[in-house]
Amino acid sequence: MASIFDKPYEPREHEENIYRMWEESGFFNPDKLPPPTAGQASERKKRFSMVLPPPNVTGVLHIGHALTITIEDIFARYQRMRGKKTLWLPGTDHASIATETKFLKEKKLNRNDYKEKRGEFINLVNDYALQNQSVIIKQIRAMGASLDWSRLAFTLDEKRRRAVYEAFFRMNKAGLIKHGEYLINWDIKGQTTVSDDEIEYETVKGSLYTFKYSKDFPIPIATTRPETKLGDVAVAAHPEGKWKKYIGKEYNIENFAGTRLNIKIVGDEAVDPEFGTGAVGITPAHSKIDGEIAQRHGLPTKQVINEYGVVINTGTDWDGKIKIKEAREKVIEWLKNEKLLEKEEVIEHNIAKAQRSGGIIEILPKRHQFFISVNTSVPERGGKTLKELMREAVESGKIKIIPGHFEKTYFHWIDNLHDWNISRQVWYGHRIPAWYHEPKCVPRQGHEGDIVKCKEFIVSAEKPKCEFCDAEFIQGTDTFDTWFSSGLWTFSTLGWPAYAEAATAGKPGPENDLANFHPIDVLETGYDILFFWIAKMILMSEFLTGDVPFRTVYLHGLVRDERKQKMSKSLGNVIDPLDMTKKYGTDALRMALIFNTAPGTDSVISEQKIKGMKNFANKLWNIARFVLANTSPENEALPQKQTNADKDILEKLSETEKNAAKNLDQFRIHEVAQEIYQFIWHEFADVYLEASKLQLKDGALKENTKIILRHTLRQALTFLHPFMPFITEKIWQELYPEKNKLLMAEEWSK
RNA sequence: GCGCCCUUAGCUCAGUGGUAGAGCACUGCAUUCACAUUGCAGGGGUCGGAGGUUCGAUACCUCCAGGGCGCACCA
Numbered sequence: 079m080a081s082i083f084d085k086p087y088e089p090r091e092h093e094e095n096i097y098r099m100w101e102e103s104g105f106f107n108p109d110k111l112p113p114p115t116a117g118q119a120s121e122r123k124k125r126f127s128m129v130l131p132p133p134n135v136t137g138v139l140h141i142g143h144a145l146t147i148t149i150e151d152i153f154a155r156y157q158r159m160r161g162k163k164t165l166w167l168p169g170t171d172h173a174s175i176a177t178e179t180k181f182l183k184e185k186k187l188n189r190n191d192y193k194e195k196r197g198e199f200i201n202l203v204n205d206y207a208l209q210n211q212s213v214i215i216k217q218i219r220a221m222g223a224s225l226d227w228s229r230l231a232f233t234l235d236e237k238r239r240r241a242v243y244e245a246f247f248r249m250n251k252a253g254l255i256k257h258g259e260y261l262i263n264w265d266i267k268g269q270t271t272v273s274d275d276e277i278e279y280e281t282v283k284g285s286l287y288t289f290k291y292s293k294d295f296p297i298p299i300a301t302t303r304p305e306t307k308l309g310d311v312a313v314a315a316h317p318e319g320k321w322k323k324y325i326g327k328e329y330n331i332e333n334f335a336g337t338r339l340n341i342k343i344v345g346d347e348a349v350d351p352e353f354g355t356g357a358v359g360i361t362p363a364h365s366k367i368d369g370e371i372a373q374r375h376g377l378p379t380k381q382v383i384n385e386y387g388v389v390i391n392t393g394t395d396w397d398g399k400i401k402i403k404e405a406r407e408k409v410i411e412w413l414k415n416e417k418l419l420e421k422e423e424v425i426e427h428n429i430a431k432a433q434r435s436g437g438i439i440e441i442l443p444k445r446h447q448f449f450i451s452v453n454t455s456v457p458e459r460g461g462k463t464l465k466e467l468m469r470e471a472v473e474s475g476k477i478k479i480i481p482g483h484f485e486k487t488y489f490h491w492i493d494n495l496h497d498w499n500i501s502r503q504v505w506y507g508h509r510i511p512a513w514y515h516e517p518k519c520v521p522r523q524g525h526e527g528d529i530v531k532c533k534e535f536i537v538s539a540e541k542p543k544c545e546f547c548d549a550e551f552i553q554g555t556d557t558f559d560t561w562f563s564s565g566l567w568t569f570s571t572l573g574w575p576a577y578a579e580a581a582t583a584g585k586p587g588p589e590n591d592l593a594n595f596h597p598i599d600v601l602e603t604g605y606d607i608l609f610f611w612i613a614k615m616i617l618m619s620e621f622l623t624g625d626v627p628f629r630t631v632y633l634h635g636l637v638r639d640e641r642k643q644k645m646s647k648s649l650g651n652v653i654d655p656l657d658m659t660k661k662y663g664t665d666a667l668r669m670a671l672i673f674n675t676a677p678g679t680d681s682v683i684s685e686q687k688i689k690g691m692k693n694f695a696n697k698l699w700n701i702a703r704f705v706l707a708n709t710s711p712e713n714e715a716l717p718q719k720q721t722n723a724d725k726d727i728l729e730k731l732s733e734t735e736k737n738a739a740k741n742l743d744q745f746r747i748h749e750v751a752q753e754i755y756q757f758i759w760h761e762f763a764d765v766y767l768e769a770s771k772l773q774l775k776d777g778a779l780k781e782n783t784k785i786i787l788r789h790t791l792r793q794a795l796t797f798l799h800p801f802m803p804f805i806t807e808k809i810w811q812e813l814y815p816e817k818n819k820l821l822m823a824e825e826w827s828k
Numbered sequence: 829g830c831g832c833c834c835u836u837a838g839c840u841c842a843g844u845g846g847u848a849g850a851g852c853a854c855u856g857c858a859u860u861c862a863c864a865u866u867g868c869a870g871g872g873g874u875c876g877g878a879g880g881u882u883c884g885a886u887a888c889c890u891c892c893a894g895g896g897c898g899c900a901c902c903a
Contacts, residue, residue, distance in 0.1 A: 086865075279901090286903085300903055314903090350902065358903045367903085428901075483832060487898065490831050494899060609898090640840075674841050674850065678833085680896090682840050686852060693865045704862035748842070752850060767862075 087699035089663025093804050097219055100807075105823045106226045108163040117825045118161025126157035126164045127595035129571055130218075130225060131603045131611070132171040132233060132564065136180055136210040139217035141637045141645060141671075141683065142604060144655035147221045148668040149634060149747065150602050154224050155800035156742050159826035165595050167571050168218065168225040170211050172234035174507035174560050175268060175434050181206050181506075189505070196505055196555070203506045204234070217656060222664050222803045224822065229591075231571040233563045234508065241570035242508045242563050243539055245622055250537045252456055254464065254621070256449040257512070257535065261369045262499055263430070264444070266387045267437025270503040271447065273559060274496060275609050277439055279428040288355060288421035289413050291339060292331045297321055298420055299359040302427055304413065305405035308335060308392045309382035312342045312360040314371050319351030335412040336394035344375045364441050381443055402440075446535070446554055448510060449497040450617075459621065467620040468492055468613060477616065479631040480745055481678040484605060491609050498614075500559045507557030511539050516552040519544060565614035568598050568627040578623070600745070601628040605635060605678055632745055635680040637671070642682060658688050665802035666692035672801070673755070675748050694755060695805050698798070701763050702809040705791045708774055709784040711813075716789060717782035723769035724786050730761045731790055735827045738797055747801075754797045762790055788813075796826050 104110035114122040128150055133143055150166060158164040181203045182189060192199035211232070218225065231238065249255050262271040288300045297313055315321035324343045331339040348371060349358050362372035363381040372379065382392050389396045389405045396405060413419040430439035452465040459467055469492050471477050472485055479485045501510065512535055519532035525546040535554075536542045542551050566574070569592060577592035597619070603611065612631055619627035638644055639651040646652065658667045669691040675681040720728070734757040741750045766786075773783040792813065799806040799821050810821035 086863080279899095302903080353902050355903085360903090365903085367901095481833095487832055490899065494830090605898095642840085670851095676842065679841085684840085684852085687840085689865080690851065693863095696865045697863065700863035700866090702862085707862070752842075756850080763863085764867080768867090771861080 087663075087696055087805060087808075089665065089695075089804060090660065092808050093220070093222070093659075093664055096804050096807050097222065100224065100820065100822055101227070103820055103823070105158070105820065106166075106224050107228050108165045108226065111158070111163065112823050114161050115825045115828065117828060118159075121161030122163065124162045125594055125599075126154070126162040127167070127598040128154060128165070128600050128602065129167045129568055129598060130169060130223070131607075132169040132231075132567065133214055133218075134173040134176055135170040135207045135214070135232070136173070136177050137214055139214060139221075139655055141653050141655050143218070144221055144667065145634055145637055145671045145681075146603065147218060147223050148671050149632065150600075151221070151223050151668075151803070152672070152747050152800040153600055153602065153632075153745070155803060155822060156826060158224070158822065159796065159799065159824060161825070163594075165229070165591075166223075166225050167229050167231065168215075168223070168227060169231035169233070169567070169571060170214065171560065171564060172207060172232065172507065174502065174504050174557060175270065177207050178203055178504050178506040179268075179435070200505055207234075207506075208232075220656060220659055220664065222668070224803075229571070233560070233567070234506075237573075237576075238563060238566070238570050239508055240576075241566050241574055242558060243511055244575040245562075245566055245618060246511065246558070247537065247539075248622060249450060252458065252621070254451050254454055254456065255537070256451050256497060258447065259443055259445045260447045260449065260499075261363070261366050261441050262444045262447055262501075263432075264385060264440045264442045265432035265435055265437045266385070266440055268432055268435035268504075269385065271444065271499055271501055272432050272434070272439070273499050273561075276433045277430050278433045280431055281426055282429055283424055284427050284429075286421075286423050286425045286427075287410065287413070287419060288423075289419045291329070291334050291341060291359075292418070293416075295329055295331065295341070296324055297343070297357045298355045299357060300354045300421075301359060302425075303361075303364075303406070304409040305389070305402055306361045306364045306382065307359055307409065308337050308339075308389070308394075308405075309361045309363050309380040310339055310341060310359045311362055311372065311377045311380060312344050312375065313357050314344050314346040314349050314360050314375075315357040316349045316351035317345035317347065319349070319356050321357050335409045336396070337392040342375070342377065344371070344377070346371050346374065363443050366441055369441075369443075379443060383440055383442065385442065387438075387440065446501070446512070446514070446556070447499060448501045448512070448556075449499050451497050452495055452617075453497070456621065459624065464617050464621060465492060465495055468495075468616050471616050471620055471626050476626045477629065477631060480633065481676070484608060484631075484633055484678060488608060488613065491613065498559075500562050501556040502559055503556055505555070505557060507560065508563055510554055510556050510558055512537050512554045512556075513542050513551035514554060515544065515547075515549055517549055519547045519549055521546040522548065561610055561614050564611055565618040566622070568601070568615055568619060569596050569623055572596050574623070596623065597626050598628045600630045600632055602632040602634070605633040608633065630745070633678045634675075635678055638680055638682050640682060640684040642680075653683060653685065658685070662688045662692040663695060663804070665695050665805050669694065669751060669755075669801055672747055673751050677745070677748075694759065695802060697759055697763060698794075698802075698805060698809070701758070701767065702791060702812065704767060705787045706812055708770075709788050711788075714785070714789070717785055719782065720786075721769075721773065721779060721782075723766060723773065724782065727761065727766040727786065727790055730757060731793055734761075734797065735793065739827065742800075751801055754794070754801065758794050758798065762794060766790065793827055795821060796824060796828060799824075799826075 131146060154164050154166040263277055265272050284302050286300055286302055287304055288298050290298050301307060325345040327343050329341045360368045360371055362369050362377055362379040382389060384390045387402045389400050432439055453463050455461045455463055472488055514535045521529050528546040532546055572591040572595055574592055577590040615627040643651060655667060666688050670683060670688040734753055737753055738750045770783050770787055773779040795806045795810055807821045
């Protein structure tokens with residue numbers, strides 16, 4: 079039979095088959111590993127676990143995913159070969175807003191058409207999502223990922239729903255859930271609230287207007303948002319500033335651009351007496367700081383912009399008719415006409431935009447909003463607040479972030495952390511189990527006095543019944559922020575809360591995933607979701623499991639093009655990882671992605687770099703051809719008598735092994751890749767293989783040389799396997815044609 | 829405003845308290861012998877600037893300059 083070695087290495091001919099072999103072996107599942115070798119035995123008692131950051135269920139694999147998968151697969155394969163029971167768990171994210179938007183666009187539907195058919199709508203979106211899921215899963219497989227597919231999870235499946243509800247109930251019980259009417263970030267385009275983290279600021283040139291509410295109003299006010307001034311209720315000045323004498327006075331402005339204002343002058347430390355006019359117009363409904371000031375002084379709130387960005391509640395004929403931009407122009411025009419506009423200057427200021435939709439963010443008051451309070455003390459966690467727990471998890475060293483400087487970034491973020499708004503007004507997601515009295519509670523006869531006990535809303539999995547009235551409770555329509563469910567990911571994928579409950583109930587501790595694999599060892603992801611995801615997981619795990627979610631966080635950077643530009647469809651510089659795997663092989667792409675790429679640093683990928691790594695794969699292929707053509711499998715024990723060339727290569731080999739092991743244990747894969755590359759190409763191939771050609775012709779040295787050739791190749795294959803799994807596995811099969819001897823489960827360095 | 833990072837060969841980047849490395853690019857030579865997806869040889873950097881610590885600094889500290897990023901934001 080002609081050997082496959084008769085031709086150059088063609089990744090496309092082998093990759094699918096090799097992946098199928100791996101999968102069929104069952105070795106991706108830590109429970110199904112083959113018996114350990116002698117060298118693996120002691121490690122087999124240990125476990126190594128990771129979760130794949132769940133990609134968007136409707137997404138397509140991009141270069142960032144490819145990097146994530148590559149790095150994690152290197153960790154997983156290395157630990158597995160070392161002998162550890164290695165679990166790398168796959169899953170996908172329902173990504174509520176993104177998926178719903180994509181669905182509506184693709185199917186040319188409008189959510190309003192489903193007003194009365196919410197369930198039907200959600201089913202349609204879900205079917206669509208799950209249909210798409212197979213695409214990205216197939217793509218992840220193509221990257222060679224050694225994920226345990228038997229444990230595949232989805233953020234919106236039934237097990238995860240249970241976890242989400244349980245988490246919410248426990249937080250509610252612990253008093254960590256705030257509910258009510260709050261000022262929120264409203265995304266006008268996306269028609270939903272978003273958390274502070276989901277806002278991006280864009281610096282633009284705009285006008286700063288200085289004006290007076292009326293001719294006899296004593297204090298000039300500056301603003302970039304004249305239209306919101308229709309909702310002003312006060313002017314705040316520093317208690318000791320130049321406007322001190324007016325504090326406490328009240329002004330009735332009969333006509334401010336057609337509306338009526340009642341402006342109270344209050345003194346507040348938050349106002350910088352040196353800045354601007356030294357006083358601030360207070361718009362409690364449309365500014366968080368103003369809202370706080372208003373609260374301190376017991377001022378009313380007057381909402382003048384609604385969820386569609388339309389003016390309301392001003393008593394002018396603009397109400398319900400004109401939008402923000404037009405209102406601004408009209409207010410400015412009015413100020414000019416009335417000669418109340420004192421100054422207009424061009425300044426740079428920041429506009430808040432929703433990260434997902436790109437829509438402008440307006441601050442609005444909204445009812446029935448849920449927040450997770452980060453400053454409430456939790457008795458069952460030593461009286462600490464979530465904020466403190468989050469800080470301590472890293473400060474104590476229980477969680478190590480690589481690279482280390484991101485710990486500072488994390489602390490800085492924690493220090494500025496506010497309560498987390500978890501209510502979203504989209505439908506595709508976990509519906510918040512909150513029920514409202516609808517219509518209002520009207521106590522039955524004899525219970526009139528009990529109205530005070532009636533609850534406006536109840537948090538419950540099932541529809542509650544009011545003890546005192548016949549009114550129905552109606553479930554709120556909001557869903558949870560996607561990050562609420564992904565925050566649970568490290569343990570919701572491992573059987574929480576079911577396993578945790580079994581343990582609490584004192585049932586004989588069955589071997590279960592939660593006990594075995596949580597906290598997970600490594601959480602690897604891009605630094606761009608440090609706050610969105612990493613921090614949320616720490617919060618959730620600290621409160622719900624009383625432990626950290628993971629021990630090590632490995633952060634990678636962005637992948638950029640040769641010009642260091644971010645890859646984007648609009649720039650047309652996107653490198654499609656799947657194209658590259660087809661063209662150069664998955665191994666080449668993987669190696670190119672991590673070669674010379676330090677953690678936390680943005681990296682550069684070019685087709686040329688990938689091509690270079692294909693050359694390396696080919697080099698290895700030819701080394702293997704040479705070794706196999708010149709040796710046979712019988713002899714394995716290393717010879718005592720060695721030539722200088724023999725000694726040299728064996729020394730380099732053991733040096734490479736030592737360094738690689740040390741660096742791999744410390745997750746320094748970018749250095750390991752270089753070391754192995756150097757060894758294989760420039761030591762083994764360039765030096766020893768050349769020397770061996772002479773030695774093979776020498777009767778006295780021939781046998782020893784064969785042994786060393788095989789030994790070195792075998793070792794090199796194990797070193798390289800985590801990085802380039804396909805080609806190394808293929809060569810391994812030529813070396814060891816016996817069935818079931820898969821390199822992926824072999825001992826690293828044997 | 830607060831904080832983080834970067835500045836090393838033409839390009840993209842690793843790296844370390846003991847006078848520098850990789851990939852790509854470049855130059856010359858070689859080539860039926862595992863591989864042209866190749867081999868051999870070579871050129872190229874006072875490691876952004878200034879001070880300090882040290883026997884010794886590219887690496888540690890301080891300051892400066894340029895660039896990037898995160899958070900906050902003042903009306």
